[in-house]
Amino acid sequence: MGNLAADASAAHPVLALDGITKTFPGVKALDSVRLHLFPGEVTALIGENGAGKSTVVKTLTGIYQPDSGQILMDGQPVQFPTAQSAADAGVTAIHQETVLFEELSVAENIYIGHAPRGAFKMIDRRKMRDDAARILTSIGAKIDPMVRLKDLGIASRHLVAIARALSIDARVVIMDEPTAALSQKEIEELYELVDHLKAQGKAILFISHKFDEIFRIADRWTVFRDGQFIGEGLMSEVDESDLVRRMVGRSVDQIYPKRAAVIGNEVLKVVGYSHATEFEDINFTLNRGEILGFYGLVGAGRSEFMQSLIGITRPTKGVTRVGGDICVIRSPADAVDAGIVYVPEDRGKQGAILDMPIFQNVTLPSLGRTSKNGFTRMAEEFALARTYTQRLDLRAASLDTPVGSLSGGNQQKVVIAKWLATKPRVIILDEPTKGIDIGSKAAVHDFMSELAAQGLSVIMVSSEIPEIMGMSDRVIVMREGRIAAELSGDALSPETLVRHAAGITAKGEAA
């Protein structure tokens, strides 16, 4: 990285990490890493899961203390012994799953911990509300500051988190996968916001797995791999394959591994599924060995429909046929019996039981097979768990470790392994690669096409166009709770997908 020395001297970094090392029992999470953040510039931090990105964020925000090395602000060594001290120094983070307070109002969320005070040090609620409204307006968010947070959608919550960062008057803003839960239109708005922050001279650390985003928004890049600093430089001097190679230390072929599948007989037929508020009149069929994509904007009712299909919410009407026979599914237990399984989008809440060991997570829906007369048999459980986790190339210290200690990608592998172990006929994957690293993503995609080739029917709900295009045999586009289009072959293109999903005739005009 010799050509960078001259460049680095031109501008002084607001914040720098020098030789930071952080060790956890058995793992060196960070091994003498460096990082430089410059005023008015976006630095993309790139690396696979387990590369040490989250550890860096936690070090910068005072949650972890480094074992050795220095944090420098304006060239002066500083320490962040607490989260408060990092905030006081002007470092703020917007996390993957931002921690906010559901029962408090938007204004209270923005100002919690540093609310404007009036007489007798009481919170000046009027000033707080007005200030909150002003910040929200400045970032173009049409949110009432008095609304309770729980009444907002995910995208709006992100805006609240960003407004909070602005209210602290931060000098360094860390964005950890800020677009993971956003629709295309919302992502565009976020980009504008980042430009706005840059213009104010803030240094931004941007963490993302999506290369199109990184190239759209970042000025500089820094790559970590397995807790080590690999390199840094200007975005203008690299291309995607350079970065990917540095990131994984090998080349990952991101061409989707979709095989030409032999599509068989009808396995699942859904007729007239309707719900009072979420979706209406959903009809489709799914065949053996087929991957059926469900595309749509966030809030189009895809997840709600899938959860109704497996018996979590009751539809007002609608019939499910599995292999020709009518199936009444009133609970997920019924769905498992019918051979329909669902890998939810929200891994931490719905997918995995984070505090329980890997093997117990995998065998949970298959206990009937690993047990005898209702008594558990450890050896059988370990055998079943090993078979399926190993097929997915799970990386874990042992099968007895809690799922919560794994990286996002590996947690997802455990959840998928859990459902495959039930030997289903239909597997529904809801945003299966959301927030997981490229290596795990490729493993999931690869495995998905292998499963389809073996005759399993797959429904894949995804908001990523490349994933939908690359993996699906056929795509159903949903909009506002209804099926907007069913596309395959030549009719299937990024343009048609976006057009049907947004309900517009010309590309680019968001609905």
Added chain:
Amino acid sequence: MTITTTDPDYSPKTATTTAGRRIPDRLTPPMVRAIKSWESLLLLVAVGIFILNSFASPYFLDAWNLSDATFNFTEKAMIAFAMALLIIAGEIDLSVAAIIALASTAMGLMMQAGFDTPMIVATGLMTGLICGAFNGVLVTRLGLPSIVVTIGTMSLFRGISYIVLGDGAFRGYPESFSWFGQGYVFWVISTELAIFAILAVIYGVVLHKTNFGRAVYAVGNNATAAMFSGIRVARVKMILFLLTGLMSGLAAVCLTSRLGSTRPSIATGFELEVVTMVVLGGINILGGSGSIPGVVIAAFVMGLVTFGLGLLNVPGIVMSIVIGALLIGVIALPRLWQKFRRG
């Protein structure tokens, strides 16, 4: 998005298609884990108290005295086993003492009506089961928080008992009925101690060795993910409320038999001692973790402390202070130790 590379050093093959590496079952052997566990610490405390007691009073190390001491905890421990499962599953039942009062009252009514021991015992157990069902339906069908429901039924059940009995009491249970609370099955082993031992084994096996026990842990750790995994969460919780009710009915049989009478104030404050026993046994009050061996040891610890202080003529009110301090101390110690080690 498609990323291609022309670099000849890297083959365009995904690195993930190869078969996964072998993952070991566990890194810490079960024995090591057992030694480092909460239950081991608690066992040390129990042994410590035992040794302390044997020095403090010359009457302590006597088989019959020790046998007497077990009555301090056997009835509460019967309920504590079911309560442990209920708390692991993320619920709680504070009405258990009131269920004892109601079940004991119902047994008294049957006795007065002239029924003999089998019918009296069956009535006690059935009353417990019905009370458990009532709690369970309110929690699982209406989705009410169990702490609120059972605080309500706590007043309700005991209230009924007061209406029936007023200031009075039922006396004159049949001779054969006294076997449950006053009888001995072998030498110094009382009927209650035998029931306690059998239940300890049954609950230990159910929680740690069956699919149902696994479901209890899953529900307590993450009820949503358990439901998504095909576990019938409401059914698991309903069964646990029924079990807790049934155990309260059983405790009512033993306690009524031991006292030989029923007053509406019977078993007052038992619910907190049961919860104390469960928490002392290392069961997470927020649900998700804990074990039956822990509860068994906790029962002995509480019994030994009460008995030891009794031998030293310490008044009851001081005993409750000691039990309270013990609970806080034993729970706080590991935390303090961790803080101390971190500096």
